Amino acid sequence: MTPYYAVIFTSLRKGNHPEYNRMAQLMENLAQQQPGYKHHESAREEIGITVSYWDSLEAISQWKQQLDHQMAQRLGKSDWYEWYHVRICKVEREYSFGK
Amino acid sequence: MTPYYAVIFTSLRKGNHPEYNRMAQLMENLAQQQPGYKHHESAREEIGITVSYWDSLEAISQWKQQLDHQMAQRLGKSDWYEWYHVRICKVEREYSFGK
Numbered sequence: 001m002t003p004y005y006a007v008i009f010t011s012l013r014k015g016n017h018p019e020y021n022r023m024a025q026l027m028e029n030l031a032q033q034q035p036g037y038k039h040h041e042s043a044r045e046e047i048g049i050t051v052s053y054w055d056s057l058e059a060i061s062q063w064k065q066q067l068d069h070q071m072a073q074r075l076g077k078s079d080w081y082e083w084y085h086v087r088i089c090k091v092e093r094e095y096s097f098g099k
Numbered sequence: 100m101t102p103y104y105a106v107i108f109t110s111l112r113k114g115n116h117p118e119y120n121r122m123a124q125l126m127e128n129l130a131q132q133q134p135g136y137k138h139h140e141s142a143r144e145e146i147g148i149t150v151s152y153w154d155s156l157e158a159i160s161q162w163k164q165q166l167d168h169q170m171a172q173r174l175g176k177s178d179w180y181e182w183y184h185v186r187i188c189k190v191e192r193e194y195s196f197g198k
Contacts, residue, residue: 042148083196083198088192091107098183
């Protein structure tokens with residue numbers, strides 16, 4: 001039910017770090033345990049787009065500050081991403097077809 | 100500069116229609132000519148995620164009603180997509196790394 005919040009994370013990876021997939025899976029599991037987490041969707045082709053959905057801005061802020069997630073953010077900057085862009089959005093309306 | 104607007108379009112395609120890519124390219128070109136269009140980003144793996152960015156809700160509404168786009172929306176329902184989900188969002192904050 002709107003309104004709720006979306007974090008659009010777009011990124012370009014650099015190289016292929018073996019620990020990336022394990023850390024991505026770990027972060028996914030941790031995010032799911034955060035208060036206010038709803039769900040997320042992800043696809044990567046030339047660039048990667050991950051959108052996570054949250055109940056509130058406060059839930060997003062808490063996830064940003066979670067300690068393991070902060071470590072992943074540091075590794076993201078030093079090792080994994082050429083660039084990334086984070087957009088915090090309020091979902092105002094939505095509609096769907098076929099589900 | 101925030102605030103601006105994002106349309107998150109997530110979808111699952113059905114089959115592989117030969118005219119899909121041509122129509123997708125045509126819609127991309129048409130969207131770029133719409134008033135208020137900023138840019139878009141796209142990736143498809145299991146599901147597809149396309150996020151387009153707009154100056155205002157009015158610009159999004161005009162694009163939804165554009166005639167060629169309406170035809171594409173009908174074909175999307177009849178031929179191309181198992182399901183899709185559209186979320187209209189206000190981008191409230193953003194930050195980036197490395198670009």
